[in-house]
Amino acid sequence: MSTTITHPPTDILVLGSGASGAAVAWRLSNRGFNIVCLEQGRWIKPEEYPNEHADWEIQARTNWAFDPNVRGLDEDYPINVDESPIDPLMFNAVGGSTIHWTAHTPRFHPSDFRVKTLDGVADDWPLTYDELEPFYDTYDELMGCSGINGDPANPPRKERPMPPLPIGPDGERIAKAFDRLGWHWWPSDSYVNSVPYKGRKACNNCGNTGLGCSLGAKGQTDVAIWPEAIKNGVELRTNSRVFRVDTDENGRATGASYYDAEGNENFQPAKAVVLAMNGIGTPRIMLNSASEVYPDGLCNSSGLLGKNLMFHTYAMVSGLFQDDLKTYKGALANMILCQEFYETDQSKAFVRGYTYQVARSSGPISTACGHMFGRVPWGAEHHAQFARRFSDVTVVGVIGEDLPEEHNRVELDPDLTDSNGIPAPKVYYELSTNSRKQLDDAIENAEKVLHEAGAAQILATPFLKVAGWHLMGTARMGDDPKASVVDRWGQAHDADNVFIVDGSVFVTCAAVNPTPTIGALALRTADYIDRERSDLKS
Amino acid sequence: MPDTECKISDADRLVLSAxxxxxxxxxDDLPGAGEMGLAGNAEELAGRIADYGEALHRVLEALSLDPSARAEGGFVALEEDQRIAALTALESSMPKYFDKFVDLIYIVYYSDERVHRHIxxxxxxxxxLGWELPPFDPSILETxxxxxxxxxxx
Structure with a gap:
């Protein structure tokens, strides 16, 4: 008979140590709260990162794959994707998916918070860009943002802490093509150090930002936030896999139950629980926390928990050039972006828009097996085709704004479990007609710019399957408890001591990478807790 | 298929190399991936990673069952155009395993230092080491x- 290990109570229990969990823990520990954070993964040492090993490209396709179903590590959980054309991607370790991300960090536009008002689709957010702006600034400083002011496609903002990363000769080539077409472009904002920053080194352009940075040059929360949070007194408990948020007879959270590395059941009591496990992990555990009070899952009186899942829809258009620019040099996806087609254009057959995120090529195995486009053919044509694709390729990646739809959702799989027997999530997703039209338009315009830049050949991948980097919308925020899971502060409508701070709370997803917005929202929630909830502090 | 179990017979090894x-x-000056002696590397990687192991076994098994390979001498005795036809047929009939198999071959080939020198x-x-790049030059923003x-x- 197993015995539950019960720990001393804490003020705030944070579930997940990634982009948002780290931010909340840091902010609230600065304000005197006692914090415990539970992370199902472990600390990863810099020397473990693939970029420190000659077989880095093999690791990128196996034990370091973006896809947890491919990686299959003990700390991962499987995801049933039988009903989804997009594979969700994530990483489980101290730092969460910031270990694995490419750290491309544009902000939402002011209009992104008002899509119902402006374009008559989806819903408005219950907050504005202006309200979020100071938190964006703080998160930029925490993680370390490289970039430059003056972008005509975005509002003026505080100076970034660092100048832009090098855009390289390949970046200049495509930037000039955008100029000739009269289209917008701007150096990407990136949480990658262009110069030494807060004791962390500058990026040395090794290329594969998506594999964890052993230099510490990338904004991963394990190096950018956790050291200070731990110094503040936060207890970060690793190899701790939460399976349930526990509640009392009134529906208020009492803490969370989890398995430790030995498989023992533990209970961590807390005055409040903050969920920060990403747009799939958070609804998974909330659905698994059903109780008498919450028969359909924790804080799910709206019935919307797990619904409205948004990915960004991706297409890739690659230009093969013949200038031998060695385009594998430089941070993979942190060159420039274009937001010429960001907003709704009434002349087009779709609403909302897309961003182009321009990316580089990669190493020889990635090239041969298919990096951003298909595999190089085998046989007589192999070497000629490989040579064309290897060292001078610029990829115009399309990030389309995916609109929320209730049928796109996360549920618990009735059969599949992780290694502790916790039900795995099953994802249901259909690409909308609007998204397909967006992508088609984006491909056509991407081909124009690559042609203008002098590409000898252009290859389009019309829809990218391994593209579920951004997991959003499954516990949306709003003022109406019937139409949202959390309020404007990330506090559950159904329980005043349950907070959600990851991408689950997104109302819409804009057409940009979400992490700065996730981080800013998390800091804003933390400030709310500090300001309004002194009852949660010992 | 459990990891570490990807033993193939000597005959299959010859087929794999071909x-x-x-x-x-x-x-140019590089022989084909088989003649470079990389079959053992493929076998080793297939032994470490189950998906590749399964793909390798499925492809070798399918080739051994191919009608043209049942002739005396098997697959390695076929003319080159017959071998290519056999592989093309497999690519159509079992794309999932064939794709993974091709990935396996590409991975071992493009892991080899002789190939790195060539490309x-x-x-x-x-x-x-990373790579050298010139720092960002703001003059590019003029337009x-x-x-x-x-x-x-x-």
């Missing part, structure tokens, strides 16, 4: 900076 020469044929790639880990702000007010 297939690898067709997947990645000779180029001009620096072998070894990406760190600590786009002249544009009036056009972000949508909300």
């Amino acid at each position: 297939v690898m020469d067709l997947i990645v044929p000779p180029v 001009g790639w620096r072998s070894g880990p990406l760190q600590p 786009v900076s002249r544009r009036e702000p056009f972000w949508r007010k909300a």
Whole structure:
């Protein structure tokens, strides 16, 4: 008979140590709260990162794959994707998916918070860009943002802490093509150090930002936030896999139950629980926390928990050039972006828009097996085709704004479990007609710019399957408890001591990478807790 | 299939080597992937990673069952065009395994330092050397900076 290990109570229990969990823990520990954070993964040492090993490209396709179903590590959980054309991607370790991300960090536009008002689709957010702006600034400083002011496609903002990363000769080539077409472009904002920053080194352009940075040059929360949070007194408990948020007879959270590395059941009591496990992990555990009070899952009186899942829809258009620019040099996806087609254009057959995120090529195995486009053919044509694709390729990646739809959702799989027997999530997703039209338009315009830049050949991948980097919308925020899971502060409508701070709370997803917005929202929630909830502090 | 169990027979190893020469044929001074002696590397990787192991076994098994390979001498005795036809047929009939198999061959081929020298790639880990790039030059912004702000007010 197993015995539950019960720990001393804490003020705030944070579930997940990634982009948002780290931010909340840091902010609230600065304000005197006692914090415990539970992370199902472990600390990863810099020397473990693939970029420190000659077989880095093999690791990128196996034990370091973006896809947890491919990686299959003990700390991962499987995801049933039988009903989804997009594979969700994530990483489980101290730092969460910031270990694995490419750290491309544009902000939402002011209009992104008002899509119902402006374009008559989806819903408005219950907050504005202006309200979020100071938190964006703080998160930029925490993680370390490289970039430059003056972008005509975005509002003026505080100076970034660092100048832009090098855009390289390949970046200049495509930037000039955008100029000739009269289209917008701007150096990407990136949480990658262009110069030494807060004791962390500058990026040395090794290329594969998506594999964890052993230099510490990338904004991963394990190096950018956790050291200070731990110094503040936060207890970060690793190899701790939460399976349930526990509640009392009134529906208020009492803490969370989890398995430790030995498989023992533990209970961590807390005055409040903050969920920060990403747009799939958070609804998974909330659905698994059903109780008498919450028969359909924790804080799910709206019935919307797990619904409205948004990915960004991706297409890739690659230009093969013949200038031998060695385009594998430089941070993979942190060159420039274009937001010429960001907003709704009434002349087009779709609403909302897309961003182009321009990316580089990669190493020889990635090239041969298919990096951003298909595999190089085998046989007589192999070497000629490989040579064309290897060292001078610029990829115009399309990030389309995916609109929320209730049928796109996360549920618990009735059969599949992780290694502790916790039900795995099953994802249901259909690409909308609007998204397909967006992508088609984006491909056509991407081909124009690559042609203008002098590409000898252009290859389009019309829809990218391994593209579920951004997991959003499954516990949306709003003022109406019937139409949202959390309020404007990330506090559950159904329980005043349950907070959600990851991408689950997104109302819409804009057409940009979400992490700065996730981080800013998390800091804003933390400030709310500090300001309004002194009852949660010992 | 459990990891570490990917033993193939000597005969299959010969077939694998011949297939690898067709997947990645000779180029300039480099022989094909099989003749370079990379079949053992493929076998080793297939033994470590179950998906590749399964793909390798499925492809070799399918080739052994191919009618043209049942002739005396088997697959390795076929003419080159017959071998290519056999592989092309497999690519159509079992794409999932064939694709993974081709990935396996590409991975071992493009992990080899002789190949790296040929394509001009620096072998070894990406760190600590990284790559040199000139720092960002703001003069590139001259044209786009002249544009009036056009972000949508909300």
